[in-house]
Amino acid sequence: FITLIVMIGGLTMFAVFTGVVSAVMMQRLKIVMDVKNLELDELRNHIVICGWNRSGHLIIEELHADPSMKHYPIVVVAEFTETPEHELKRIDLSRLYFKIGDYTIIDVLESVGIYHAARAILLADATHPRSDQDRDARTVLAALTIEKLHPGIYTCAQLLDRKNNVQLRVAGVEDVIVAAELASHLIATSVRNQGSVDVLAELLTVQIGNQFYNIPLPEQWVGKAFWEVSQLLKDEFDTILLAIERQANGNRETIVNPPKDRPVMLGDNLVVIARSLPQVAGGKS
CATH class of the missing domain: 3.40.50.720 (NAD(P)-binding Rossmann-like Domain)
Incomplete structure (x- = not known):
């Protein structure tokens, strides 16, 4: 009889303990969720x-x-x-x-x-x-x-x-x-140009080496030829110019490796390869 009472008492205590722990965990989870939901309401530019x-x-x-x-x-x-x-x-x-x-x-x-x-x-x-x-x-x-x-x-x-x-x-x-x-395309390119996949693998991640960046054209460079801008970027920022991006009839147009004498225009963006984002002054978004 005493053993039975002890067993029932132990089970009761375990049930109470489990209930208290569960209640505390649920309350903490509710608080966390409430805080998260509150933070979501306050997010900007996310x-x-x-x-x-x-x-x-x-x-x-x-x-x-x-x-x-x-x-x-x-x-x-x-x-x-x-x-x-x-x-x-x-x-x-x-x-x-x-x-x-x-x-x-x-x-x-x-x-x-x-x-x-x-x-x-x-x-x-x-x-x-x-x-x-x-x-x-x-x-x-x-x-x-x-x-x-x-x-x-x-x-x-x-x-x-x-x-x-x-x-x-x-x-x-x-x-x-x-x-x-x-x-x-990556597989086909690596087959046609053995080793090129290593170049692409580096350019497509920000975690190592060089990456692609899209930067606004500085106003002082408007009207210069593509090759002039390319030389300026390499000389001043150790950056390689790949393409010009511009708006045409409301649509975005990307011109990869344009003729060297093609002038850059106001509002153009430059697609470049660099180790970090080039801090080119005078750009206008």
Whole structure:
């Protein structure tokens, strides 16, 4: 009888202890979630990532490795069953937020501060099993919604099928990435030019060596020939000029390796290779 009482008492104490611990943990989780939601309301000039797949953590690592972007808050919104903090062990999570929800819905986009965001990245979402066509359709729908809510935002979208690019261009999405195409081009390029993949691998990451940068043309260089600007950049900033980017009839035009005598124009941007962002004075966005 005494043994039975002891056993019942022990079980009761264990149940009470478990209940208290669970209550404390739930309260702490609620406080954390409330704080996070409050912070989301206050975010400005942040980056919103819609959707998640195996490349998500690599994108965030690259953004955090860039000195000019590592202070940007990042909000990831997707229909997570479990948020992927374990994939981001090398990332400072204090500036990273996760929102569980359907990013094709206006209320969800508003809850992550889309009106105040500086950039939006749309990934081919893999949080739930869907066909490639359905994944692209959700990307297109989200892009249309984001551009409608915040026309001034910069948007980059990942597609699985190039044929779905038309709607994104009409919506005003600035850049579209078809990952399978890029991978195929990289493989073919490495076969045609052995060793070139090492060059591309360095240029496509901010974590080592040289990278691509897009900088505004300094006003004092307007009217100079391409080769003159190229020489100035190399002499003064140890930077290589690759291309000119300009607006033509409302569309962006990128002229890679133009003729040496082609003049640069007011409003042009310069696409360059450098070890860090060249601090060229007099540029005008």
